Amino acid sequence: MPDQHFTNAEKLPPYIFAQINALKSEARSKGEDIIDFGMGNPDQPTPSPIVEKLIETVKNSATHRYSQSAGLPKLRKAIKDWYMRKFNVQLDSNSEVVTCMGSKEGIAHLALATLSNEDNVLVQSPTYPIHSYGVVIAGANLQSISLKENLDDFLIDVEENIINSPKKPKMIIINFPSNPTTQTVTLDFLKKIVEIGKKYDIWIIHDLAYADIVFDGYQAPSILQVEGAKDIAVEFFTLSKSYNMPGWRVGFCCGNQDLVQALTKIKSYMDYGTFTPIQVAAIKAINECDEEVNQICKMYESRRDELCNGLNRIGWDVEKPLATMFVWAKIPENYIDLGSLEFSKLLIKHAQVAVSPGAGFGIDGDNYVRFSLIENEHRTRQAVRGIKNFLSMEI
Ligand SMILES: Cc1ncc(COP(=O)(O)O)c(C=O)c1O
Structure with a gap:
């Protein structure tokens, strides 16, 4: 077998988001409806x-x-x-x-x-x-x-x-x-x-x-x-x-x-x-297409409001961002010691909600999870209900 020393590939750590993706797929294969705020991957079609x-x-x-x-x-x-x-x-x-x-x-x-x-x-x-x-x-x-x-x-x-x-x-x-x-x-x-x-x-x-x-x-x-x-x-x-x-x-x-x-x-x-x-x-x-850009921006604004208002209402304090398609949410105090990967796993398991663990963006992000605003308002409300139930559970 040739020498298996892949210098550049070996410099890269295992992709932390892969663990969340695997859990997401597993839950979906069992028929669960996972509401996915994971990747910053716009969900809407390109303007016609x-x-x-x-x-x-x-x-x-x-x-x-x-x-x-x-x-x-x-x-x-x-x-x-x-x-x-x-x-x-x-x-x-x-x-x-x-x-x-x-x-x-x-x-x-x-x-x-x-x-x-x-x-x-x-x-x-x-x-x-x-x-x-x-x-x-x-x-x-x-x-x-x-x-x-x-x-x-x-x-x-x-x-x-x-x-x-x-x-x-x-x-x-x-x-x-x-x-x-x-x-x-x-x-x-x-x-x-x-x-x-x-x-x-x-x-x-x-x-x-x-x-x-x-x-x-x-x-x-x-x-x-x-x-x-x-x-x-x-x-x-x-x-x-x-x-x-x-x-x-x-x-x-x-x-x-x-x-x-x-x-x-x-x-x-x-x-x-x-x-x-x-x-x-x-x-x-x-x-x-400046007008189409304005519409896309308004869509994210409305999703941002739905998610942030919803989370704040159920006692998870988050700030409304002034820009981007994300909400950067500090992990609630009771769970912060778990770190972002374990907390994200719990969200999938108990709230049917997928987010990105903050640690995937560097260790400085480990007290946070990132929501991407790629679900519509209706699904976002459903996610907030799931999170509310999860946060009130004894785990
Ligand atoms: C800050 C930032 N830069 C660059 C990119 C990559 O964008 P592109 O699709 O142009 O490669 C992203 C994608 O999420 C991003 O968030």
């Missing part, structure tokens, strides 16, 4: 103008050939226009924009393109796993920094970590509005982190996946709105959430030319780009 554009385009056989890895020029132009329209940010669509096959792919490949085993990278924790594991896969040294309720304290920790690090970090990866904590920031916060990046010559990667899923008048700022941010920063965005397009795999990375070009180069070796009809439909989405 986008689907129609795909169908129209796929009929043209010229689109069946290899596409362009960096993205069709018209798609990159649509992205550039989106930044101008939404954030008043000027970009050069040739050198400062690259599309990717979903932002997850882009983040992982940017890490691979830019890092080596001599590099330290600061990453907020808890966080969406590819922020940390992109660094690990690239062989670099991950330095997790706990998110604080007060994000000014987080900035202090970032700076202290830089100062005390045996080797100056090369990069900081942040994500606001944050998955899973749902924390949001002001432009002032982003200004401060750009200041830190510039002071110590450190690249900043910002993941803005939830730019559009915002509530109660909150607007999520882009790091590229900060004067001079392009000297050191790039930002990722995805069509998965705003346009209900998770399966289509379209995202993009914009900003600093050196980082964008490093990602463009490594991708040109690895892929031929997203299928052309999907890229053409993505142009339609970005240019013409």
